[in-house]
Amino acid sequence: MRHIKVLLAQFPLETHSRGIITVAGMLRDSGMEVVLLGNATPQQIVETAVQEDADVIGISTYVGGELTLSTDLLNEATKKGIRDRTLFLLGGVFPPRSAVELQKMGFRGTFPPSSTKEEIVACIEEGMKAWT
Amino acid sequence: MDPGRTTKEILNETRSQTERTPLYSPAALEKLSNSLDQWLNSVVSDRDREQFHTTPISLVGFDLPRSLLYTPLNIAGTTYEDLGFPGQEPYTRGIHPNMYRGKFLTMRQLCGAGSREQINQRIRSLLGHGASGVNLILDAATIQMYDSDEPEAKGQVGTVGAPIDCSEDMDTIFQNIPIDETSVSIVTHYPQNTAILMPMYLVMAERRNIPWGTLQGSVQNDFVMETVVRSAPQYISPRNAFRIQCDNIEFIRKHVPKWNCVTLNGYNVREFGTSGITEMSVALANAIETITEMQRRGYEPDYTGERIAFFWSVASDFFGEVARLRAVRRLWYRIMRYRFQAKNPRAMWMRCHVQTSGLSLTREEPMNNIVRAAYQALAAILGGAQSLHVDSYDEAYSVPSEEASLLSLRTQQVIQAETAVTDLVDPLGGSFYIESLTNAMEQSILDELDEIEKMGGLILAVEKGWLHRCIHDHIAKEQQMIADGRIKLIGRNYLRSAEAKVPDLWVHENDAEAEAMIGQKLRLRREQRDNQELWRRIDNLRLACRTNDNVMAFCVEAVRAGATKGEIRRAFSEAFGTWTPPRWL
Numbered sequence: 001m002r003h004i005k006v007l008l009a010q011f012p013l014e015t016h017s018r019g020i021i022t023v024a025g026m027l028r029d030s031g032m033e034v035v036l037l038g039n040a041t042p043q044q045i046v047e048t049a050v051q052e053d054a055d056v057i058g059i060s061t062y063v064g065g066e067l068t069l070s071t072d073l074l075n076e077a078t079k080k081g082i083r084d085r086t087l088f089l090l091g092g093v094f095p096p097r098s099a100v101e102l103q104k105m106g107f108r109g110t111f112p113p114s115s116t117k118e119e120i121v122a123c124i125e126e127g128m129k130a131w132t
Numbered sequence: 133m134d135p136g137r138t139t140k141e142i143l144n145e146t147r148s149q150t151e152r153t154p155l156y157s158p159a160a161l162e163k164l165s166n167s168l169d170q171w172l173n174s175v176v177s178d179r180d181r182e183q184f185h186t187t188p189i190s191l192v193g194f195d196l197p198r199s200l201l202y203t204p205l206n207i208a209g210t211t212y213e214d215l216g217f218p219g220q221e222p223y224t225r226g227i228h229p230n231m232y233r234g235k236f237l238t239m240r241q242l243c244g245a246g247s248r249e250q251i252n253q254r255i256r257s258l259l260g261h262g263a264s265g266v267n268l269i270l271d272a273a274t275i276q277m278y279d280s281d282e283p284e285a286k287g288q289v290g291t292v293g294a295p296i297d298c299s300e301d302m303d304t305i306f307q308n309i310p311i312d313e314t315s316v317s318i319v320t321h322y323p324q325n326t327a328i329l330m331p332m333y334l335v336m337a338e339r340r341n342i343p344w345g346t347l348q349g350s351v352q353n354d355f356v357m358e359t360v361v362r363s364a365p366q367y368i369s370p371r372n373a374f375r376i377q378c379d380n381i382e383f384i385r386k387h388v389p390k391w392n393c394v395t396l397n398g399y400n401v402r403e404f405g406t407s408g409i410t411e412m413s414v415a416l417a418n419a420i421e422t423i424t425e426m427q428r429r430g431y432e433p434d435y436t437g438e439r440i441a442f443f444w445s446v447a448s449d450f451f452g453e454v455a456r457l458r459a460v461r462r463l464w465y466r467i468m469r470y471r472f473q474a475k476n477p478r479a480m481w482m483r484c485h486v487q488t489s490g491l492s493l494t495r496e497e498p499m500n501n502i503v504r505a506a507y508q509a510l511a512a513i514l515g516g517a518q519s520l521h522v523d524s525y526d527e528a529y530s531v532p533s534e535e536a537s538l539l540s541l542r543t544q545q546v547i548q549a550e551t552a553v554t555d556l557v558d559p560l561g562g563s564f565y566i567e568s569l570t571n572a573m574e575q576s577i578l579d580e581l582d583e584i585e586k587m588g589g590l591i592l593a594v595e596k597g598w599l600h601r602c603i604h605d606h607i608a609k610e611q612q613m614i615a616d617g618r619i620k621l622i623g624r625n626y627l628r629s630a631e632a633k634v635p636d637l638w639v640h641e642n643d644a645e646a647e648a649m650i651g652q653k654l655r656l657r658r659e660q661r662d663n664q665e666l667w668r669r670i671d672n673l674r675l676a677c678r679t680n681d682n683v684m685a686f687c688v689e690a691v692r693a694g695a696t697k698g699e700i701r702r703a704f705s706e707a708f709g710t711w712t713p714p715r716w717l
Contacts, residue, residue: 065287
């Protein structure tokens with residue numbers, strides 16, 4: 001298995017961090033390299049992903065607006081030429097309908113609060129395998 | 133106050149000095165001890181005897197072992213002086229002599245999602261159904277103090293709370309609500325945000341010709357929320373946030389005397405990821421530093437303490453939660469009485485708002501959450517809380533629907549009107565188990581408070597990252613216990629249904645059109661005000677930040693001239709500079 005680098009971020013005004021800290025720990029325990037960016041705009045997230053050469057961008061969201069901001073995130077990734085070589089994941093509290101929309105838009109996985117480490121890690125590993 | 137000694141040292145000393153009358157005679161205890169041994173060895177099975185003490189494991193729990201059975205031996209050292217009568221020192225059994233017979237707790241359901249008009253309608257609907265207080269929650273932009281049209285706010289306006297940019301927005305939210313007769317809690321979280329939103333509320337009252345002296349309610353105003361719990365694009369330092377916290381207290385205490393100027397928020401600290409013990413030790417440490425700072429400013433502890441309130445999470449360890457509320461009530465009394473020599477009973481009352489634990493709600497089989505929240509609500513009431521919000525079953529999906537919100541209110545009303553538990557005071561008091569657990573909780577909270585004080589106090593502990601580390605480690609430990617099944621959550625990791633159905637629930641969704649309109653309205657307001665006057669007042673505020681002047685007084689002036697939350701936030705960060713919090717990893 002190749003080395004996997006994950007960038008974890010929250011949209012700018014997100015106030016909840018338990019989810020992102022939990023997932024950061026899970027991914028580290030699974031041998032991945034984790035960059036915990038915290039609150040950032042879609043532009044800042046993509047910029048950091050480019051600098052860090054991240055394979056995965058994971059977003060943690062609890063306060064709504066996930067569809068609007070994820071659209072911006074994907075557009076920005078296209079602009080910077082990393083969309084096709086980045087795996088996009090999103091976790092947190094969001095309506096079931098958003099999960100369907102996000103997957104249509106190109107998110108590899110969406111993870112509500114009850115998601116397990118195994119589910120998240122499997123999603124990333126399978127996504128990486130699909131490329132190489 | 134003796135700065136050389138910790139609170140624990142002071143309390144231990146006074147404890148040995150106070151008169152104590154044993155409840156049990158030594159002979160009775162000895163006889164009991166013998167017969168207990170006999171029972172243990174002849175009736176109890178080997179297995180039960182070996183596992184006589186176990187530690188129940190629950191989400192955000194306590195790590196306190198429990199025995200199979202409690203007897204007077206567990207409380208042999210407890211005297212009736214440790215309990216007292218309700219409405220009397222040490223207030224273990226309640227702060228009022230008649231508790232809920234006199235007045236049931238304030239039923240205060242959180243409210244705020246959608247447009248300001250919709251929020252106004254929801255508040256009025258809950259009041260119409262018998263709610264006795266308002267609890268206004270804010271959207272992400274308002275909580276983080278960004279204007280609705282700042283780029284960072286995109287997509288996050290009006291999604292999970294009320295969007296408030298300037299004082300006029302309060303007009304719509306509180307239209308036709310008698311704010312001079314209704315207790316209003318504004319969930320401001322941070323000192324900075326309290327210095328922004330409280331003036332907006334006060335200036336709204338001014339426009340309605342309602343004197344500030346008649347206003348009742350509360351704000352949070354807690355620097356731990358701002359510098360530890362909050363996740364944000366930018367921070368000011370704990371020291372500066374604490375200074376604003378105390379400025380707010382000073383201003384509100386003087387000008388809005390019936391208002392609770394600080395509600396130390398244990399809830400969000402615990403729900404973020406700490407034990408129920410840390411939740412309380414951190415809030416008490418903050419209270420102690422606040423009262424000490426106010427003393428330095430020339431205010432008596434009796435004066436400050438009278439309007440300090442607490443906000444606790446009540447989770448699923450039922451008796452543990454009841455005991456914990458009783459324990460912190462007694463401990464707060466002891467701190468005020470012996471550390472600060474308070475004389476005013478109100479200043480010694482641990483008055484609290486409780487919210488049932490949001491963390492304990494599952495997305496799977498959401499109707500189970502109704503049951504969880506009802507038990508938690510009952511624990512809050514048996515623990516003697518003053519005010520309550522019951523979480524709704526759909527909160528793992530969305531802010532509550534109108535139906536779910538009403539059900540939460542009904543949960544409280546069923547307990548009040550149908551269960552008869554509110555007809556007497558402290559029904560569980562005197563139980564060997566509850567009293568023993570109350571003692572253990574009090575000791576654990578005091579031990580942790582001692583740890584914080586020995587580190588040099590809470591502000592220093594936050595600056596050094598102690599609380600950040602506590603939270604990080606707790607989250608990791610708890611996650612492991614959920615993964616390996618030691619913490620059981622029905623429907624999620626225990627007795628999970630084979631076929632997980634996505635329930636058909638109403639969810640609140642972001643409305644881009646409404647967001648655009650809010651932005652437009654805000655831009656129009658900025659054009660219509662006297663901008664020269666406004667910026668003069670904002671300059672004055674910046675200056676006040678750099679001197680020792682009370683910042684809230686200057687915020688009121690700026691808000692009167694039409695200042696928006698984003699403008700005041702920027703003035704604060706410019707004046708105070710920014711702070712990099714300790715890293716989570």
